[in-house]
Amino acid sequence: MKTIAVLGGGYAGLRMVKRLTHEKVDAHIVLINDNEYHYESTQLHEVAVGNKEPSDISFDIRAVLPDSVDFIVDTVTSIDRDKQQVVLKHSQPVAYDYLVNALGFESESFGIKGVDEYSLSFNNIDSALAVRDHIEHTLANYATSHDENDLHIIVCGAGFTGIELLGELVERIPVWNKQYDLPQNGITVDCIEAGKTILPMLPENLSSWAVKFLADHGITMHSGTPITEVRQHSVVSNDKEFPGNIIIWTTGVQGSHVICDSGYAQKRNRVVVENNLSVKDHPHEFLIGDVAAVPNPDSGRFYPTTAQIAVAQADCAAENIVALLAGKPTHDFQFSSVGTVCSLGPGSGVAEIDQMGHWKFKGHKVGLLKRLVNDRSVLELAHVKEMLASR
Numbered sequence: 001m002k003t004i005a006v007l008g009g010g011y012a013g014l015r016m017v018k019r020l021t022h023e024k025v026d027a028h029i030v031l032i033n034d035n036e037y038h039y040e041s042t043q044l045h046e047v048a049v050g051n052k053e054p055s056d057i058s059f060d061i062r063a064v065l066p067d068s069v070d071f072i073v074d075t076v077t078s079i080d081r082d083k084q085q086v087v088l089k090h091s092q093p094v095a096y097d098y099l100v101n102a103l104g105f106e107s108e109s110f111g112i113k114g115v116d117e118y119s120l121s122f123n124n125i126d127s128a129l130a131v132r133d134h135i136e137h138t139l140a141n142y143a144t145s146h147d148e149n150d151l152h153i154i155v156c157g158a159g160f161t162g163i164e165l166l167g168e169l170v171e172r173i174p175v176w177n178k179q180y181d182l183p184q185n186g187i188t189v190d191c192i193e194a195g196k197t198i199l200p201m202l203p204e205n206l207s208s209w210a211v212k213f214l215a216d217h218g219i220t221m222h223s224g225t226p227i228t229e230v231r232q233h234s235v236v237s238n239d240k241e242f243p244g245n246i247i248i249w250t251t252g253v254q255g256s257h258v259i260c261d262s263g264y265a266q267k268r269n270r271v272v273v274e275n276n277l278s279v280k281d282h283p284h285e286f287l288i289g290d291v292a293a294v295p296n297p298d299s300g301r302f303y304p305t306t307a308q309i310a311v312a313q314a315d316c317a318a319e320n321i322v323a324l325l326a327g328k329p330t331h332d333f334q335f336s337s338v339g340t341v342c343s344l345g346p347g348s349g350v351a352e353i354d355q356m357g358h359w360k361f362k363g364h365k366v367g368l369l370k371r372l373v374n375d376r377s378v379l380e381l382a383h384v385k386e387m388l389a390s391r
C-alpha cells in the first residue's frame with residue numbers, strides 16, 4: 001500500500017487529511033504535526049492581546065482524525081527528497097510515496113536590523129502568549145518605572161494581521177487601563193506602515209472607513225513610513241524615531257524554513273508549483289498553503305497566502321493524489337474567492353463578499369460575519385462539537 005505523508009496540522013493539512021479519508025483513498029495516510037492540537041492561525045492576534053484564550057481557538061487533532069490515519073507528533077526538520085523520507089527531530093524518518101507539504105508560515109523580518117532582538121511577532125500559540133506576557137509585564141512595570149514608553153505600543157505593518165491586531169487593541173485597552181490603574185488615555189498606539197495606502201486590496205470606501213474607525217479609537221496611523229531599524233526602545237524610519245517599549249512586528253510572512261533546509265529552489269521559503277500544485281519534476285510532491293507560490297493564470301501573478309485559498313488548494317491536491325493513485329490525469333488549481341473579512345475587534349470590521357452578488361459591509365454586521373467565517377472553518381475541519389466548544 002502507498003503512503004501519503006501530510007506535513008502540518010493547520011487549515012490546509014487537516015483539510016487534506018479529511019478530504020483523502022472522505023474519498024476513501026486506498027493508501028496509508030500519515031499526518032505529522034509539531035503539536036497535539038490544531039489552532040486557528042487567523043485568530044492568534046486575539047490571543048496575543050488577551051481577548052481570547054488558547055483553548056478558544058484550538059482543538060485536539062486526534063479527536064477529529066479517523067482511526068485509519070497515523071498521527072505523529074514531532075517536528076519536521078527537513079525532507080530527504082532523493083530518499084523520499086521526512087526527517088523528524090525525535091523519531092525515525094518517515095518514508096513516503098506521496099508528499100503533501102502544508103507546513104505554513106513564519107514571520108518575515110526582511111533582514112531589517114533589530115527586528116529579531118527588539119520586536120515580537122506571533123505565528124503560533126506560544127508566540128502569541130509571549131506577546132501578551134510582554135504587553136502585560138511592560139504595562140505593569142509603569143507603576144514603578146513611570147516611564148511613558150512603557151505605555152506606548154507600536155504595531156509594525158498595517159496588513160490584515162496588523163489592522164486586525166489594532167482592532168483587538170481598541171477593545172482591550174480600556175480593560176488594561178483599569179487593571180493596571182493607568183492614567184486615562186495612558187496607553188497610546190502607533191502603527192507604522194511602508195505603503196502609502198492602508199488595506200489597498202479592499203475598495204476605497206471600506207479601507208477609509210477602517211482607518212477612520214481606528215483613528216476615532218485613538219490609533220495613530222503612519223502610512224508611507226518604511227521601517228529601517230528597530231531599537232530596544234524605538235522604531236526608526238529613516239530620520240524619524242517612534243519611541244515605545246512594546247513593539248509588535250506584523251510586516252508579512254514567509255513559508256516554513258523546512259523549505260530552504262530541504263534544498264528546494266525557493267524565494268521567502270515558497271516554491272513556485274505547477275498549476276496542479278505539484279513540484280516541477282516531482283509529480284508525487286504537493287505543496288499547499290504558505291509554502292507554495294501558486295500561479296494565477298488569470299492575473300499572471302501568484303495567489304495571496306490566505307486560509308481560504310489554502311483550504312481550496314488542499315481540496316485540489318487531494319483530488320489530484322486520488323487521480324494519480326487511480327492512474328488518471330490531474331487537474332489545475334482554480335479558485336474563486338468568497339470574499340474578504342477584516343475584523344476590527346470582536347464587534348466590528350469591513351468585508352467584501354462575493355456570494356450571490358457582490359456585497360460590501362462595514363461596522364457591527366461584520367463582527368457577526370467574522371464569527372460565522374471562523375465557525376465555518378472549525379466546522380469544516382472538525383465536528384460541530386468543536387465549533388460549539390470554541391464559543
Ligand code: NAD
Pocket residue numbers: 042110112156157158159160161162164192193194195225226227228250251252253304305306307340341342343
Ligand atoms: P501582509 O504582507 O499582508 O502585510 C504586511 C504589511 O506590512 C504590508 O502592508 C507592508 O506594506 C508592511 N510592511 C512590510 N515591510 C515594512 C516595513 N519595513 N516597514 C513598514 N511596513 C512594512 O502580511 P500579514 O498582514 O501578516 O498577512 C499575511 C497573510 O495572511 C496575507 O496574505 C494576508 O492576506 C493573510 N491574512 C488575512 C486575514 C484576513 O483575511 N482577515 C487576516 C490575517 C492575515
